[in-house]
Amino acid sequence: DTGSAAAIPINEVDIAYVTPVTVGTPPQTLMLDLDTGSSDLWVFSSLTPSSQIRGQEIYTPTKSSTSQLLNGHTWSIRYGDGSSSRGTVFTDNFTIGGLEVKSQAVQTAQEVSSSFTQEQSLDGLVGLGFSTLNTVRPSSQLTFFDNARPNLDEEVFTADLKYHATGTYDFGFIDSKKHNGTITYTPVQPSPGYWTHSLSGYSVGSGAFQSSQISGISDTGTTLLYLPTAIVTAYYRQVQGAQNSQYYGGYVFPCASTLPTFTFGIEGARFTIPASYINYTRISPTSTTCYGGLQSSSGLGINIFGDVALKAAFVVFSGTNPPRIGFAPK
């Protein structure tokens, strides 16, 4: 089997991407954020207090003839940005882009934090990290990819995220039309459950490439690129008027400033992030101060290769044994 579905930016600065999925019988359509940085599949539901719902689509298990309560099971998750959700669990038929998993664990939210309530374009998440990170107890549940894997033509899914445009997630096949040039693979360390791998180095603008192993996670659910402070300061040293603002919680600069590109290495291959991707957003609609798409990871304890980096490449998440990740130009 294979599947192919759209990755649609939810706002004009690509803060996140959502993908249409269907749950249950007859199918209920929700827009979910496919997130390689976590491993819970959870949805706004009929069990979510109406005070916490603001425009999201919900999954109603009682309207589905194929839903089954997973008795006595609960879940609770907190993300890197402090947002959180928790609830109960059903199994039901679940489809992404024509690829169906029967009896997928669908985690129904009974509580979501305010940032989820405020994000009305996001009806929940599909975790595509390793199933070891799943928070359902007493027995943890498998991700959509792990459930689909035995029926996939190839044990892969790919991310073709785009800057200010709709991209694609494919399951079970590598679409050669979506990338040009070879795919460079590098090993993934699957513990504790993120797609953890190394960059082989970086360069700023036309500067010399600095070879160094930079370990981090490729995370479709994280908006920006978070790297060690030394790299980030070297980058913003090239930007007129840039400063690391306590007030805004990161590097800001005059929107009119010229930004250099940023290049990262995967083994011997090189991927260049255009300056426009790093000129992330104005700090407020009328401001002439802009917030950077490259920020320091020092507060996170982990480097995160988020959407700002991933949208510069065609990315293959390979669930083979051992797992690996591939990057290709596009």
Ligand SMILES: CSC[C@H](NC(=O)[C@H](Cc1ccccc1)OC(=O)N1CCC(N)CC1)C(=O)N[C@@H](CC1CCCCC1)[C@@H](O)COc1ccncc1
């Ligand atoms: C540096 S992990 C921060 C990261 N969350 C972000 O990237 C959010 C994404 C967002 C925000 C608002 C609306 C929509 C999307 O966006 C921002 O935080 N920002 C973008 C806007 C910018 N101005 C400020 C910074 C994060 O927790 N991701 C997790 C998934 C994410 C949770 C929030 C909803 C969307 C999906 C996940 O993959 C990684 O979980 C962990 C990472 C590390 N240890 C523990 C958990």
